[in-house]
Amino acid sequence: MITFDDVSKLYPRQLRxxxxxxxxxxxxxxxxFLVGISGSGKSTFxxxxxxxxxxxxxxxxIDGKNVGTMRNGRVPRLRRQIxxxxxxxxxxxxxxxxxxxxFALQVLGRPTREIRERVPATLDLVGLGTKGQRLPEELSGxxxxxxxxxxxxxxxxxxxIADEPTGNLDPATSVGIMKLLDRINxxxxxxxxxxxxxxxxDQMRRRVIELDKGLVVRDQRQGAYGNL
Amino acid sequence: MRHTFRETWxxxxxxxxxxxxxxxxxxxxxxxxxxxxxxxxxxxxxxxxWYDKIEVSVFLCTADNATDGEGGNCESAQxxxxxxxxxxxxxxxxxxxxxxxxxxxxxxAFREFQTTYADNPIKNSLTADQMQDSFRVKLKDxxxxxxxxxxxxxxxxxxxxQDLHTVLDPFFRVLNVLKWGTMGIAAMLLxxxxxxxxxxxxxxxxTRRREIAIMRLVGASNLYIMLPFLLExxxxxxxxxxxxxxxxxxxxxxxVDRVKSxxxxxxxxxxxxxxxxxxxxxxxxxxxxxxxxPTVLATRRYxxx
Numbered sequence: 001m002i003t004f005d006d007v008s009k010l011y012p013r014q015l016r017x018x019x020x021x022x023x024x025x026x027x028x029x030x031x032x033f034l035v036g037i038s039g040s041g042k043s044t045f046x047x048x049x050x051x052x053x054x055x056x057x058x059x060x061x062i063d064g065k066n067v068g069t070m071r072n073g074r075v076p077r078l079r080r081q082i083x084x085x086x087x088x089x090x091x092x093x094x095x096x097x098x099x100x101x102x103f104a105l106q107v108l109g110r111p112t113r114e115i116r117e118r119v120p121a122t123l124d125l126v127g128l129g130t131k132g133q134r135l136p137e138e139l140s141g142x143x144x145x146x147x148x149x150x151x152x153x154x155x156x157x158x159x160x161i162a163d164e165p166t167g168n169l170d171p172a173t174s175v176g177i178m179k180l181l182d183r184i185n186x187x188x189x190x191x192x193x194x195x196x197x198x199x200x201x202d203q204m205r206r207r208v209i210e211l212d213k214g215l216v217v218r219d220q221r222q223g224a225y226g227n228l
Numbered sequence: 229m230r231h232t233f234r235e236t237w238x239x240x241x242x243x244x245x246x247x248x249x250x251x252x253x254x255x256x257x258x259x260x261x262x263x264x265x266x267x268x269x270x271x272x273x274x275x276x277x278w279y280d281k282i283e284v285s286v287f288l289c290t291a292d293n294a295t296d297g298e299g300g301n302c303e304s305a306q307x308x309x310x311x312x313x314x315x316x317x318x319x320x321x322x323x324x325x326x327x328x329x330x331x332x333x334x335x336x337a338f339r340e341f342q343t344t345y346a347d348n349p350i351k352n353s354l355t356a357d358q359m360q361d362s363f364r365v366k367l368k369d370x371x372x373x374x375x376x377x378x379x380x381x382x383x384x385x386x387x388x389x390q391d392l393h394t395v396l397d398p399f400f401r402v403l404n405v406l407k408w409g410t411m412g413i414a415a416m417l418l419x420x421x422x423x424x425x426x427x428x429x430x431x432x433x434x435t436r437r438r439e440i441a442i443m444r445l446v447g448a449s450n451l452y453i454m455l456p457f458l459l460e461x462x463x464x465x466x467x468x469x470x471x472x473x474x475x476x477x478x479x480x481x482x483x484v485d486r487v488k489s490x491x492x493x494x495x496x497x498x499x500x501x502x503x504x505x506x507x508x509x510x511x512x513x514x515x516x517x518x519x520x521x522p523t524v525l526a527t528r529r530y531x532x533x
Contacts, residue, residue, distance in 0.1 A: 075447075
């Protein structure tokens with residue numbers, strides 16, 4: 001599904017590469033934790049998948065397509081297959097929960113009928129079925145992150161990328177979010193989650209890829225946050 | 229599509245004062261640009277009309293003009309001789325640029341003078357002897373006058389050669405300066421208008437940067453993202469074009485048409501409604517281009533993949 005083949009990324013005016021000779025294979029339907037301290041290259045890894053950057057060397061392949069050499073005009077199509085969730089939610093203030101989720105479909109030009117079906121179903125999935133008309137700023141952090149997740153998956157992407165999705169949430173709320181991501185993963189969506197949260201990684205027992213100074217130092221099935 | 233129109237409308241409303249400023253700038257600059265296009269066509273119309281009629285006049289020596297100190301090739305106190313006259317006629321008739329040659333005698337000139345000034349007391353102030361014999365030359369191509377003029381200028385018996393160019397060219401030079409002057413001012417105003425559109429779109433994109441970031445994230449196409457901004461700029465541009473077009477039509481209707489009918493200088497060539505329509509078309513094209521280009525440049529930053 002996602003293949004990194006000897007990928008290095010060097011940002012301009014920096015001496016040390018953000019990623020260095022990374023080779024990783026992620027299969028369809030996998031749940032992968034990306035761990036490592038700040039600056040270890042987690043975000044760069046995710047951004048290469050989204051084609052926000054091109055690799056300096058090596059190839060990133062998604063679904064058989066070389067993302068690095070992809071024409072700019074093709075990038076939107078790539079991103080329609082990838083849902084993205086951030087630590088800071090990035091919801092649109094002033095738009096209701098329903099409208100925030102519907103926005104992702106509207107801007108793809110989807111028909112209204114489809115939007116009216118999909119949005120409530122997705123809100124049900126994330127457990128916000130009754131809060132569609134509320135504004136994001138009226139919701140708790142955990143609920144806001146659920147809205148963001150709903151927006152990320154409403155278009156049924158093959159891949160869900162989560163960059164520290166629990167970073168702003170307390171442990172109890174984080175557990176709820178993880179259950180939700182697990183549920184989404186069980187619907188055959190590949191989930192890649194960058195995190196600092198060792199408790200979560202240890203509890204979930206999924207594949208762990210650890211980065212340090214741009215190098216993959218560990219790639220372990222059913223791993224834990226630290227080396228056990 | 230509904231979403232696009234809603235975004236366009238909210239953008240216009242949010243920036244209402246800016247939108248008005250853009251419209252006014254576009255209006256004035258496009259109207260001025262249109263006026264200079266109309267001037268250009270006016271000059272062409274007049275040139276066409278006058279230069280078509282243009283004749284080179286070769287005035288011949290008379291007994292008294294040589295003593296006036298404006299002798300040309302005249303010998304003092306001597307009129308043109310028949311031999312000289314025939315030589316001049318022969319040269320003119322055989323010149324490749326000449327279409328027809330018409331000889332106007334003193335008497336012809338006097339009659340012409342009297343009919344022209346029939347109601348004027350000046351009519352009786354001159355006698356036929358004070359008029360001048362002349363050849364009136366019609367050219368094949370009115371633009372090609374210089375050869376004929378220089379060929380005939382040096383001949384004995386020729387007092388002066390006059391072509392309408394020497395009369396009209398200064399006038400057209402003034403019109404030309406006017407044309408390029410308005411064109412230059414219009415260009416500067418258009419530049420200001422384009423920059424203003426760019427700025428207002430940049431502001432509009434900045435206030436919507438969160439939406440844009442999410443649109444990019446979920447994979448909306450660049451055209452889709454840019455469309456509300458393009459429509460916003462085009463709205464201002466098109467309103468400006470319409471106002472400028474109306475101003476130009478008013479100029480044609482209230483000024484040109486009225487002057488044409490009242491001043492009874494019908495002999496002058498005046499631009500017609502259709503040339504004004506053409507100028508409005510030019511204004512529309514320029515207006516649309518000047519709305520689109522700054523918008524594309526201003527939003528490019530937000531659309532970089």
